[in-house]
Amino acid sequence: MNDVAQSTVPTRMRAAGRREAQVSDYTELSxxxxxxxxxxRRYLYYWTRITGNVVALAAVAVAVVLLGDSWFQxxxxxxxxxxxxxxxxxxxxxxxxxxxxxxxxxxxTGRLVSGLVVGLSHRWWTSKHSRHHAAPNQEGRDPDxxxxxxxxxxxxxxxxxxxxxxxxxxxxxxxxxxxxxxxxNLHIASFVRPPGAARADRRRLELLLMVARHxxxxxxxxxxxxxxxxxxxxxVQLAVFGMLLGGAFAPNHKGMPIVPATLKIDxxxxxxxxxxxxRGGPLTDLAMGGLNYQIEHHLFPSMPRPNLKAAQPxxxxxxxxxxxxxxxxxxxxxxxxxxxxxxxxxxxxxDPFQCPLVxxxxx
Numbered sequence: 400m401n402d403v404a405q406s407t408v409p410t411r412m413r414a415a416g417r418r419e420a421q422v423s424d425y426t427e428l429s430x431x432x433x434x435x436x437x438x439x440r441r442y443l444y445y446w447t448r449i450t451g452n453v454v455a456l457a458a459v460a461v462a463v464v465l466l467g468d469s470w471f472q473x474x475x476x477x478x479x480x481x482x483x484x485x486x487x488x489x490x491x492x493x494x495x496x497x498x499x500x501x502x503x504x505x506x507x508t509g510r511l512v513s514g515l516v517v518g519l520s521h522r523w524w525t526s527k528h529s530r531h532h533a534a535p536n537q538e539g540r541d542p543d544x545x546x547x548x549x550x551x552x553x554x555x556x557x558x559x560x561x562x563x564x565x566x567x568x569x570x571x572x573x574x575x576x577x578x579x580x581x582x583x584n585l586h587i588a589s590f591v592r593p594p595g596a597a598r599a600d601r602r603r604l605e606l607l608l609m610v611a612r613h614x615x616x617x618x619x620x621x622x623x624x625x626x627x628x629x630x631x632x633x634x635v636q637l638a639v640f641g642m643l644l645g646g647a648f649a650p651n652h653k654g655m656p657i658v659p660a661t662l663k664i665d666x667x668x669x670x671x672x673x674x675x676x677x678r679g680g681p682l683t684d685l686a687m688g689g690l691n692y693q694i695e696h697h698l699f700p701s702m703p704r705p706n707l708k709a710a711q712p713x714x715x716x717x718x719x720x721x722x723x724x725x726x727x728x729x730x731x732x733x734x735x736x737x738x739x740x741x742x743x744x745x746x747x748x749x750d751p752f753q754c755p756l757v758x759x760x761x762x
Contacts, residue, residue: 425667425698428717432699437710441703445498449489455482456516468624476632480582480639486516487644488688488704494525495700514608518616519585522594522605532700536652536673539660543652548577550744552657567745571738575642578649582641586613647686650677650733651693654740655726670697671718675736676711676727683730684708694725 432438459479466472492498493509506521513521527542534540544551546558549570556567566573589609594602620629655673658664664672677683677691684691692707695714702710718725728736 424721425665428667428698428714431713431717432702432710435709435713437706437713438699438702439706440498440500441705442499444703444705445489445492448485452482452485452489456486463620464623468628470628470631472624472628472632473635476635477639480636481643483517483636483640484643484647485685485688486512487519487640488647488690490517490519490521490524491528491688491690492704494521494528497701497703510605510608514605515612518589518609518612520589520592520594520605520609522601523589523592524585524594526594532697534658535670535697536655537658537660537662544657549574549741551653551741553744556745564745569742570745571741574649574738574741575734578642578645579638580641581645582637582639584641585644586637643686646734647688647690649737650728650730651675651690654733654736667698667721668723670694671723671725674726675733676725677730677733678727679730691730 456479459475459482463472463475463479466475489498490509490513493505493512496502496505498508499505509521509525513519513524531541531543536544538544538552538554546555550556550559550563550567556564559567590606594605617629617633620632623629624632651674655675658669658673671694674693674697676694677687679687679691689704689707690696692711695702695707695710698714699710715725715727
């Protein structure tokens with residue numbers, strides 16, 4: 400018995416040493432990033448971005464008024480969706496406290512941008528998104544892979560009936576059409592799903608902002624357009640908004656390894672191995688709101704958006720030195736991976752989605 404006890408000591412010591420080394424891995428990376436000045440606020444960038452978005456929104460509103468009763472309004476509906484998507488990215492940045500040093504300023508910016516401009520619950524979305532950041536792609540913890548219209552894990556498929564299981568085999572082809580409903584889904588969820596840890600007075604204020612936004616938006620359209628054209632305008636705007644916003648978030652984790660619910664992983668590997676960057680230039684940066692630098696964003700959520708690109712070479716080189724797989728693909732390739740992944744999940748293929756650290760940590 401003593402021999403058994405003694406034999407487990409070196410194993411425990413090695414495991415403890417490995418955990419300490421992995422903790423120090425992120426600590427060292429964080430020190431390098433801060434030394435490079437990449438965590439400093441970028442006020443000029445964000446004030447320019449906010450001002451530009453407000454001017455673009457005002458320009459769309461003026462164009463809608465001047466155009467009047469015309470089916471060409473649907474073109475403006477798509478343009479409005481693109482502008483609102485940019486506001487959505489600002490709400491995301493404010494939720495991560497990327498914009499201002501003051502927590503209060505970030506909270507109010509996020510609340511006004513999300514509630515009054517976009518019409519979404521800032522508090523609900525922040526609560527949901529924070530849980531995703533804490534455990535990306537981990538079963539039972541990441542709300543972004545929970546059961547829904549699409550099944551992101553074999554366990555979800557197994558819980559469905561025969562018809563649901565058959566549809567899951569081709570669900571990847573439904574992905575993009577379903578994105579057109581994501582805008583509507585977010586608006587409904589903002590009202591019916593209570594935000595986490597929200598004070599009653601702040602929830603009332605948030606509801607007031609969203610109601611004022613929706614009444615003003617729909618009411619203004621009904622004043623300018625016949626009911627049919629107004630409804631078509633809203634439908635196009637919501638569909639394009641869902642496609643643009645969902646299309647920016649989807650390539651970042653879908654098709655990356657799924658983490659079992661009980662597996663414990665150090666922070667660096669948890670964020671890097673479950674995330675995917677998307678290559679591209681300034682247009683990709685704009686269309687994805689900086690989320691194409693997903694690995695850097697997950698490692699340093701409060702890093703200002705324009706600093707993510709500068710951090711990428713440092714993070715990539717650091718991961719290479721520490722033998723941590725750093726994944727980066729093109730935009731269309733990432734969408735193809737998402738579609739293939741969803742179809743394979745529906746077919747019950749488990750192996751391609753197992754976390755690469757499962758065997759290591761079991762050992």
